[in-house]
Amino acid sequence: MNRVRFMAETHNNESKHHHRDYGIQTPGTKGVPGTKRYAMAIDLRKCIGCMSCVVACKAEFGTPLGVWRTWVKTADKGAYPNTTRVFMPRLCNHCDYPICVRNCPTQATYKHEDGFVLQRYNRCIGCRTCIVACPYNARHLVPEKRTDGNLPTLVVDKCTFCIHRVKKGLLPSCVQTCVGGARIFGDMNDPESEIAKLLAKEKVTVLKPSLGTEPAVFYIGGDFEIMSENKSYSNRTTQLKEEFNTFKRQHPGDAFGDIVEGESTMYWVKKNMVDFVAEIPHKASGVGKIIKKLIFG
Amino acid sequence: MSDYNRRDFLKVGATAGAVAACPSVVQAMELKLGGADFHQLRTFHEREKAPYLCTLCPYVCGGFSYAEKGEVMKAEGNPDHIATRGKFCGKGQASLFSASDPDRILSPLKRIGARGEGKWAEISWEEAIATVAESVSGALNSDVNSIVFNEGAFREGAGARFMDTLGSSSLIRSRTPSIGNNAKQTALKNMLGADFAYPDLEHTRYVLNFGSNIMETGMPLASRLTDGMVNNRLKIVTFDVRLSHTAGRSDEWIPVFPGSDGLIALAMANVIMQEGMADTAFIDAWTNTTSADLAEQLKAYTPAMAAKASGVDAADIRRIAIEFARWKPAVVFSQNGVSSHAGGIDAESACTLLSVITGNIDSEGGLCLPRAFDIAMPQPVPEKATDSVTLNVTFPFDVKTGVKKVSVLFNHMSNPAYSSPATSFWREVLKDKKLIPLIVDFTPFMSETSEYADIILPDVVGIERHDVASSPTALLPWASMSMPKVAVRGAAKDVRETLKAIIEAVDADGSRGMTQYWAFADAEDWVKQSVAATPELKDGYKKLKKKGLWPLYGTIDLNSRKIVKDGAVVKAPYGTYQAAGFATASGKIEVPTLAWQPNTRLAAIKDSEFVLSTYKVSYHSGSKTTNLKLLSEMWHSNPLWINKEVAKRLGIADGALVRVTSEVGHLVTKAWVTHGIHPQVVGISTSVGRSSYGRVALADPTAIATFAKEEQRDADLEANLWWRDLGTNPNDIIPLAVDPVSGIQAWNDTVVSIAPAKEGDTYGDVRVDNVKHLAIYKKSIG
Amino acid sequence: MDESVIISNAFHHAPWGTPITIYFWLVGASAGSFVISSFGWVFGIKRYKPLALTASVMAIFLLMIVPVLLIWDLGQPWRFFYLMLPGYWHSTAPMAWGSILILSYPVSMMVYSVFVIKGNVTWARITGILAIVLALSTHWYTGVVMELNPGRFINHTALAPLLFLTGAFISGIGGLLLVLWVQNFFRAAEKRISWTLMSEMAQYMMYGIVFDIFLLWLEFMQTLYGNEGEYMGHDVVLMNLFSFPYIWLEAVIGLFIPLLLLVSPIKHNKVVILAASAMVAFGVYGMRIWWVMGGQFIQTFY
């Protein structure tokens, strides 16, 4: 039996007794006949860690420094001389049952009928509940300053599966440029598509399957050492730890709960509050401007 | 490269390249790879498309740029390009942002302070050209060879043409203009008659990689490697001193003692001959020697001998040799890890020999002769003032010791004060007005070298540049074009137009007969004339302009990534040498007399010493990309790689400060303690550790140069640049080590000692004694 | 085989920080304080009537600070009303429930306070019931807002609302006792709140502390015996980086010392009561820190 159809059938059976569709506007479409389900497969056997995808994505969206829609994790495994390197590109999983969507108070983030999980910038209040909700760290708050000031700022953003390209018949930017040919994108519900065939043929894994989010980003050749949340924290190189700390220290401003490891936690608790308070007049002037605009045009 | 290959390839392609039916790979794909582009929010208007060539590295990938309201917003690979198959690496993806770089030089500058002080005044083009022309004219009347041109990655040869026009033979180069280096190119030229060999990674079953970091430095090849890894389940074995991306993703990484690859290759060749696994028919028919003779010559190089020099187990050498010979087709690829040593030519020849004796030459899945076009220059071309390529590594020493007299030094797309050995010595000489009275740099960015210039003539950046190029990065020859449709920023000017202006000023009345060689209207016209002067391309100008590529063999199938036409795969021709032979004197492969000189420098290394390996990373190209924020965000620091066991022994903790001391001085950097490096090697990457070049490169958003223009400001960079570690430049402590045969710097022969940082050492400290640098030079010339 | 090392990854900021911790703390204290206020007028325990107004005013006052924290913490402060806009309001998002609660709870308390001032027993009772439900809900939701994130391991526990409510109860009493003590200096002698009453409240607080310790122990066990994420939360966050707010501030200063004081023979001593009150009030803030910032910290490096 065709694997995709098989998945569709099991899904239908299952969907009778699990109801995770609440609050996501559109039910999950993975394997549901008659629907489209855009998905990405990442063949880690082909990933060369060039990070062209990362740059392409940032160029496509003018994503500011310090936030990412996609990135590539790298790990070294094994003791000398049996050392190997593994790469794992990361992005939003466009979950079938996205926690981020369910928990967004304004429906600013929503699920598109073709499987995309998207943002409505004009609705987003920047409360960051969705960032808290996402188990995959796929989201970020766009900083106040960016190169093209006409693009949204201070709202939450994330990978859109490049819906603006897909709707024009183009592959996502990161897939377009993927040097290794590791990223494969398409409608997994269409059994003729490249991705459906690949998913039928290869063993795949997803991140944190136990959470029931049903990710639509599949990994071929996934490696435990790099997929584990625990190891992602505890096995960082000193260099990476230092960079992380610099990253937090250089963060301009407000409302974030960053603490620097190795320094007093309470100092950072206090510092965050001081930064927050210091930002209030600045934000107030912004609000003032908006109100003025609303009233006087 | 043989003339045959270049000239007749189209014909061969049309006849031998029969179209094989293979319907399974050709299928309708839901989404296209590219060829159009839209704004993320305003998707109603399609962006304006123009052919674009990424020139950040010698692979010159062809693609498109997409512009909106006169500004390029995106650059992508050309989906039907037979070499890149639609892909740009990260550098290519970021390349367009050079145009809007906030630290870009947008007007001619004149230095007003002392050299290196960083004080500049804007001047007009007229004034700038007049100043330069006056000095050139002066030199023409006294000593024309005192006009020196230091040329970097300048493929179309305008710098050489400029020198030929003037009649000066003092053209020096910081690199070879195409893929590879002098040693590799010389070895290949001698053996195969071509200066590059294309490994057919897509079709091979076994890759033996010596010292090439193909996954980070050769993107069009890397993409074929990954196809082969999954589709053909090829095996790749990488010999490298450290765990590069390529080594880390190989089936086997063999850590090797530096400089011993050539001997390993010879030992492997010996095993293959002894085991009777060689393709003796091929050797006897297509080399200038016989298999019996070769077997006899190779006998001396035993696996045991190679094992002793390299630290690789003799059994492994044997096993890999046998695997390589058995798993046909198989291919050897080698690069700087092999050739950037003393004796690099011999080592490269030995590696190539493995492909030869197994008959994997220009065969499917083997080491293929390069297929590329020789792009001609606008006609007429001035007579050559010099034939040979002189690398610039000894230049500052020659100047200092009076061997070389200089009146004007031109510099283009080269940054020796950062990227050459003995950079501190370069800086000393560049600073000295008595030694070099005038320095002129054609550059869009304030590099470490530009800091010492007297006049800066801002060049255009890649995305604004008219170009035509061809590179041997596919099995069929191709040419690509760059046809910008956006305006050049500020007062920047294409260097060809600037050189033309200088010539016209020097030969104002035409009495010197120089202007005839500069009779093109502008850069666009230069490209037009180049295409017209290149026989294979002359009918292709329109197509090049429209499709960005010529010839059009077919389209690239999205799934299989193969060239298809009318529903079938277009096969490339192999065995092209069979018709006309190799472009060597004998028409055959010329196996050099096998010689193995132990590397005296490295053979004498003490247990307490280390070999310093410097290498390129995927995310940067030389010193050109450090100010691109998207690239430097990924890679901005280069800690010293050191083997975990060794670090333990030396009491060096991960992240601790260490002192790296060479013959000439020391630097202080951070240690990265890793399992990914040979115990007797330490590694530092290039491309970062800049002392100039802009805010991003310096990791300091406040380091705004005086010439920076307000309209180029980038709020993102100013507010969000979060890293502060900018790495260290290893080249200050790397002494001159010219390989006398190839003339290249033996980058990987530097011997250093390592110790925990001493009291008072701070990160980034460099202490070098230029007297010692000079002494080394003097010793080298005897 | 030697362990793997992670050599590159993206960096992420913790999305919620100190302002949210303070907000959770204040909402809790407000709810706790209001519970005391309702003793007299809603539950009819006469001796609590004199302090009802103080307690509800304190609850209102604390809640007045809250919007400042919440709204200025938003990326788009002027869009705060989207939270309640029909067509935007999202029924499955705890945050959306919360916004309704934060708005209606102070209003109901104000109405209640007016009836208290007027001495209208019936209406004070009716509005008081409503307000007490809202008070509890407001604080219940702050627990839920983080609980209903299956990916945030140390927060994803059904104990969350209980932990929050218990913390609210004790910190509310603690805060109120301090306020009453200060207020007594300004009250006419006959209107002063008696130390007997305050000591009685302190004893309620003590029961709350006992229950809180029980809950904390349950949470401790769950993280200790938990899955990968919970274990990490335990190991990295609770016992390590956030050990000051978790062990010292919350457990030792906020719970164990006050408990010892309040069961000891000197439990009716004024100074003891006041000291215990202050310790509890601040101790609960320790919980808000590790709960919010600790939970966010683990998130940032995956």
Ligand SMILES: Nc1nc2c(c(=O)[nH]1)N[C@H]1C(S)=C(S)[C@@H](COP(=O)(O)OP(=O)(O)OC[C@H]3O[C@@H](n4cnc5c(=O)[nH]c(N)nc54)[C@H](O)[C@@H]3O)O[C@H]1N2
């Ligand atoms: N990303 C990127 N790509 C580039 C460039 C760039 O700057 N950046 N530059 C282009 C240019 S100009 C060039 S020349 C090429 C160079 O391309 P490569 O030759 O692939 O690059 P290198 O980093 O110089 O050296 C390759 C490897 O040699 C290893 N090595 C050092 N010593 C030895 C040894 O003794 N034996 C062995 N087996 N290995 C050794 C190093 O660890 C390194 O991984 O790349 C081109 N492509």
Ligand SMILES: Nc1nc2c(c(=O)[nH]1)N[C@H]1C(S)=C(S)[C@@H](COP(=O)(O)OP(=O)(O)OC[C@H]3O[C@@H](n4cnc5c(=O)[nH]c(N)nc54)[C@H](O)[C@@H]3O)O[C@H]1N2
């Ligand atoms: N330690 C160590 N050093 C090395 C190497 C190594 O492996 N280790 N590798 C060596 C190798 S293989 C090479 S090829 C050399 C490369 O070294 P170089 O030939 O010096 O070239 P780049 O470093 O790429 O620097 C080129 C300079 O050109 C300028 N530039 C950038 N973009 C443009 C442009 O669009 N137009 C113009 N006109 N100018 C521009 C900038 O000033 C830039 O610094 O480095 C060598 N240096």
Ligand code: SF4
């Ligand atoms: S990965 Fe995160 S942001 Fe993306 S859909 Fe899933 S929960 Fe939402």
Ligand code: SF4
């Ligand atoms: S930040 Fe925006 S998208 Fe995220 S939960 Fe809040 S309103 Fe929704």
Ligand code: SF4
């Ligand atoms: S699909 Fe688009 S938005 Fe998502 S990671 Fe790729 S390029 Fe970025």
Ligand code: SF4
């Ligand atoms: S572009 Fe492709 S090969 Fe390169 S890092 Fe991204 S996923 Fe891997």
Ligand code: SF4
């Ligand atoms: S490999 Fe990358 S840097 Fe080199 S030419 Fe191609 S796109 Fe440009």
Ligand SMILES: [Mo]
């Ligand atoms: Mo090079």
